[in-house]
Amino acid sequence: MIPPTTEAPITRLVIVGGGSAGWMTAAAVSRLVDAGVAVTLVESDEIGTVGVGEATIPPLLDFNAALGIDEDEFVAATQGTFKLGIEFVDWGKRGDKYIHPFGKYGRPMLGINFHQIWLRQHLLGGDADPGPVDDYAISIAAARRGRFAKPANNPEAVLSGLAYAYHFDAGLYARFLRGHAEARGVARIEGKIANVEQAPLDGYITAVVLEDGRRIEGDFFVDCSGFRALLLGQTLSVPYRSWQHWLPCDSALAVPSASVAPPTPYTRSSAERGGWRWRIPLQHRVGNGHVFSSAHTDEETALRRLLDGLDAPTIADPRLLRFTAGRREKLWEKNCVAIGLAGGFIEPLESTSIHLIQSGIFRLMSLFPDRGFSGIEIDEYNRWLIEEYEHIRDFIILHYHATERADSDFWNHCRTMDIPDSLAARIELWREKGRIFRAHNSLFTEESWIAVLLGQNIVPRAADPLVAMLPVGETVQFMNHMREIVARTAEAMPTHEDYIAMNCAMARQVAQ
């Protein structure tokens, strides 16, 4: 039983929507069922889900672990593969290629950050030149060789610098979580919501009514209805704040292709004249898409670019999706919190959408309301999530803005546009002496910023003066040694394909 509070507890929680957001929320809150909360999820087969969202980032491991999910079982059930980072092709300029790795570059020396040591040697050049920074990241070394292994726990081991996430079939993930949630007592109702009822005095939501007249009452509602934002947007009229002036891509064409080669343990993102293309390898197919700005590229051209970039035949028809980068002004209003696309969408470039779902769920659980719906707690939720959205927004804008490309109106716009002050300040600080700091609730680590800043050719003017403590000659030896052990460690890892076959192949699960 729920212990008494000064306000009545929530006893009826209604989740609207059964995409990744709905089922991730349902799985996470399913433990409340034992505490006496009736959890109901409503979804409409007729409307369906957005049906994309195949690449993730490392915090998803924490989400799955919190639910007690077995990794091998989950990867097998979702046709999953492992992701060590994202390869960016043609972003800084045509012909460029770098990987934004999960995990770390090198290791510090005398407490000085590795990237500063690399930078000093790079700026010295000549015999001191350390070569590409990519050579010092174990996740990149493994990705380039098509290899995968789990990180080591021993902090001395090179493998402790590796981190990973997954590629998976988002529909299968939602199904997997549905099994988890239903087994723990979450009730699923199939049907299309035609009407949302509100209390006449304060506008709080009281029930959703289906087309066939069924009425589902609740104390607290989670809006996971996708871009429609049925509750937070349409019913409570919380406005949408567009970031399209910084993130002009508003369309995506998605198409799966046959899997004809071993899956790469990384996502590929290739810049195009009017946007970019993704390539996400799963066990049974490859997910492909072209994200583009409709103001700069028409659908026909985008489709041709998508199909021309494929390395195998398509296995379904291409689908067009439209979106506006941005977020709702609030993510929680009255007795309704929006999670997933109903709350906002930045764009898929760094696979942050599923992470924002997870982050919303964790924060919701740590500020779970009673029927008093404290304004202070709701404000705290909104403050936290909005900051997180804005940190991610800045990071994504960096990719578009830090470019020398001048081969299309799209890139001319991105290269010369005004950027948020918060991002401009970060870039300036970086240019000065390579300083980069992670804000306390920012998703992306220093390493992520370093990867994209260097990968897109923003090299600082100088290194941290403290690096002068390290003699140049010794540093050359230190760097050579590190590069060697990173390469050797990667060579000793199993291939990604073998790792999957040994641990979590779909066929293995079916055979058991």
Ligand SMILES: Cc1cc2nc3c(=O)[nH]c(=O)nc-3n(C[C@H](O)[C@H](O)[C@H](O)COP(=O)(O)OP(=O)(O)OC[C@H]3O[C@@H](n4cnc5c(N)ncnc54)[C@H](O)[C@@H]3O)c2cc1C
């Ligand atoms: C092009 C593109 C690529 C993406 N790639 C990635 C990626 O690689 N990685 C990543 O993390 N994210 C990605 N995303 C985002 C990701 O797809 C979403 O964050 C994720 O799928 C969650 O969607 P959702 O559950 O919020 O919405 P949806 O999947 O749209 O689900 C909405 C649900 O609400 C229900 N619903 C709506 N209206 C009603 C109604 N009236 N009655 C009853 N039910 C209703 C629907 O039936 C459905 O069940 C991508 C998004 C796009 C557009």
